[in-house]
Amino acid sequence: MKLSEALAVLERSFSGLEEGAPRLVEAEDDRFALRPSAVWLEYRWYVRAGGMAEVFLKSERVRAGVRFHAEATVLRVHLLGASSELSERAAQLLVGGRPAPERLMGLFGDDGVRREVVAFGRTSVTVEHWDTPGPRPVLAEARFRALAERLADPASTPEERHEAVQRLADERSPRVVEVLLELLSRQSSLMALRVLSEWGEERSRAPLLRALDAVRPDNPADLWTLTALVRRLDAWTHVKR
Template sequence: MTLTDAQGLLERCFTGVEEGAPRLREQEDARFALRPSAVWLEYRWYIQAHGMAEVFLKWGRVSAEQSPTAEATVLRVHLLGASPVLAERAHRLLEGGTPSKDPMLDLVGDDGLRRECAAFGRTRVTVEHWDSPLGPRPLLDEARFNALAAVLASPDSTPEARHEAVQRLADERSPRVSAVLLALVERKPSLMALRVLSEWGVVEAREALHRDVSQVAPDNPADLWALTALDRRLQAWATLRGAGGG
């Protein structure tokens, strides 16, 4: 499937669905020209009801003139929140393909996500269900929660320790965890915490995220890309909730 074919498939399957933030197309932004990668990326954020379909495309890092006919290697959709309409639209992307195993499973193992994957030649189309589970998640033991929160609050904790603590806290999706993670990113940069907060739609994290974007070194396009994508995700959540995207 060429890039043009993949983009056309997206347009057909999501026709009439609002996009909550401007598309992020790496090849069209000079800031990302030196990002160390063998592929170009394009992200989109479709929104509806209480959910979001975050889409990304990958294709070989060829020239702009060659891109339309380049092979799209990956078309992946993350379903966040709760929208049966978006889930149905995303499922249309798989129609006509050959059911297959997602290669990501070899890298991440069983991470608890439900994935549907189909192959169209060498193009892999995957729908990942990041949808919120019904009902609250079990709370962490109080002592465990306090110990993890203390790691984030400590000025002496290492980035590695904070990263691990954020991952463990994220097992409990709750207001108290959101508050702890938000307090962390307001004090210091934490890409992992911003990933979690943006997945959960905590739009209050955008101010800290904008600070981090402004502090990224010019020779670090990888972090700039990651932070910009998270900001667009939060912008889409804000649009969905009628809070505006500015």
């Protein structure tokens, strides 16, 4: 599927919906021209009462002027919150594709996210349901304390903190939010910023902007990632919960 075709399908599926933040199109922003990659990236954020559809596109990294004729390799939708309309809109992207679960093998592991994936030639189209209905799991008290202490330990490694944030995020509760915000008050953590932006936690905006301001101009990869997280947080402000 050419990028122009993927964009046409996307526009049809989400026609008429509000976008909660400006689109982030790598090929149209000189700040990302030097990011070492074989693909161009793009993000969009469609919002509706109760939820958000975060759209992520990858296409072959050709000259910007002809990129619409290049192959779109990935079209992925992250469904955040609970909006039946957004789920229905996203499902339209899957119609006519060949079921291709093999394209997910080894990519994500057992992260609890429900995924539907189809292929249109070389293009993978995936809908990810990031919020599952029903009660959230609660960590055992001893486990919670151990993970929180690991984040508070100045001797812990970045890898240990990354894993601790991931394990804490399984619970998604006010006490986890407070622990992650406390971590960010001491030092930056990309994983904690990812989690809190996914949950729409507005109090993470200040540490997120600090991290963005600290990015060096010769680090376009982190600049891209953090800019996308800021816009995701912006989009949450347009979601009526």
